Amino acid sequence: MSEETTVDVDLVRLRYFATVAEHLHFGRAAAALNVARPTLSRALLDLEAELGVELFVRPSERTELTDAGRALLERATALLAADDRRTQGSAASNEAAGAARAFTIAIMAGVTVSKWTRLWEERKPGVPLRVVRTEAETQVSVLHDGSADVSFVRLPVDRAGVSTIPLYAEVPVVVLPKDHELTLLDSVSVVDLVEEHLLQDPDTVPQWRDAAATLRTTERRPLPEMQTTADAIALVAAGVGVVIVPQSVARLNHRKDVTYRPVVDVAGYDVALAWLGDDASGDVEEFIGIVRGRSARSSRSGATSPDREPAATPAGASRRTAARPRPQAAGKRGTSSSAGKNKPKATAKTRRPRGSR
Structure with a gap:
């Protein structure tokens, strides 16, 4: 279990997990946390699914x-202790100097931001x-x-008033x-999937x-009722x-009874950092600089040019975007020339059944 994965887990669920691990009893842990036992059980099932x-x-x-539980407990203990120290420190600072306004980051499910939040806490x-x-x-x-x-967004988004x-x-x-027959392949194409019942609006793919x-x-049959991706x-x-x-x-929505395969001829999902175009606050500029990989010592005035610094890429993410990204209005996914050049290509090799090698 990587540190990068653990850091982004909801601290509330980590605290639930640590309490159950301490008591080794769900009923006593629920009483200690002052939550209903079904709520506690569901939270920990969600945590297992996420990890x-x-x-x-x-x-x-x-x-x-x-x-895996013992490994997470060791990491969770350190994370929760650090969170308690931050909370106590913030409370003391706020009491001395008045409550400070929190800087709020919005993220889509699955987007990992721990690298940047750690840098923020170091610098601010x-x-x-x-x-x-x-x-x-x-x-x-x-x-x-x-x-x-x-906000960390998945494109396309409404570009009105927003820079990305x-x-x-x-x-x-x-x-x-x-047990689906397509799991025998390392990857699939949309041709393999045309007869499948796609459980989403086809316009999204x-x-x-x-x-x-x-x-x-x-x-095509009507879609069943669904509220979430988990549904x-x-x-x-x-x-x-x-x-x-x-x-x-x-x-994020892992289950034992499902698996997944890459779809080689579907455009990738582009992740971007978005903010209001007319928001020139120092905190927003500071966070943009962190995401771009700007050092703490670099000049803010000399580093805000979009031409000078590449955006930092989380470990494991595809580096399909240009080395020197420019802020731009969000467009439709897959319509730019760069997206076309980097589209994954199906080959006989990638689609060879696993057992035939």
């Missing part, structure tokens, strides 16, 4: 940690940091209504039942939509259909 590991031995007559210890989750419908509106200062810095592209994958329009031989993936597990999402989202 992709089992934290407790199952089945078991007693509560017992797995090896007097400004509290708050991270909130957004959905596709709210990833830009949180900027307009003042709920967030900056492209950061990296996420790999598109199709989530499949574990135009490559599948266009291929299905000419190649599909069966009539869609639960339907995938039940054999109802498939869904195409960024790889990070598939990992």
Whole structure:
């Protein structure tokens, strides 16, 4: 389990986990936390799904940690202690100098920002940091209504009044039942998927939509009721259909009864940092500089030029974007020339069944 993954886990769920690990009893832990036991159990199931590991031995007559659970407990103890120190320090500072306004970062599910939040805490210890989750419908509106200062978004977004810095592209994958025949392949194409029941609006995957329009031989069924991506993936597990999402989202919603494969001819999901174009506050400029990789000593006035610094890319992300990204209005995903040049290509080699090597 990597530090990068653990840092971005919701601290509330980490605290729930640490309390259960301390008591080794869900009932006593729930009482200590003053939450309902079903709420505690669900939170820890979500934590296991997010991390992709089992934290407790199952089945078991007693509560017992797995090896992954013991490793997380060690890391969680340090994280929670650090969070307690920050909270106490912020409270003392706020009491002495008046409450400081928190700098709020909005993120889409699956986007990892721990590298940048750590740098912020090092450089701006007097400004509290708050991270909130957004959905596709709210990833830009949180900027307009003042709920967030900056937002990590998946393009395309409404560009009105918003500036962006492209950061990296996420790999598109199709989530499949574990026993699906396409799991024999290392990767798939939209042609392989045209007869599948896509559990999302086809316009969100135009490559599948266009291929299905000419190649599909069966009539498309109405979509079942779904509220979240987790709902869609639960339907995938039940054999109802498939869904195409960024790889990070598939990992975030991991289940034992599903798996995923890269889709080689679907455009990558571009992640960008967005902020209001007329917001020239010092904190926003500081955070933009952190994301660009600007050092703490560099001159703010000399480093804000979009031509001079590359955007920092999280470990494991695709470096498809240009080396010197320029702030730009958000456009439609897959319409730029750079996106076309970097589109993954299907080859016989990548699509060879696993067992035939």
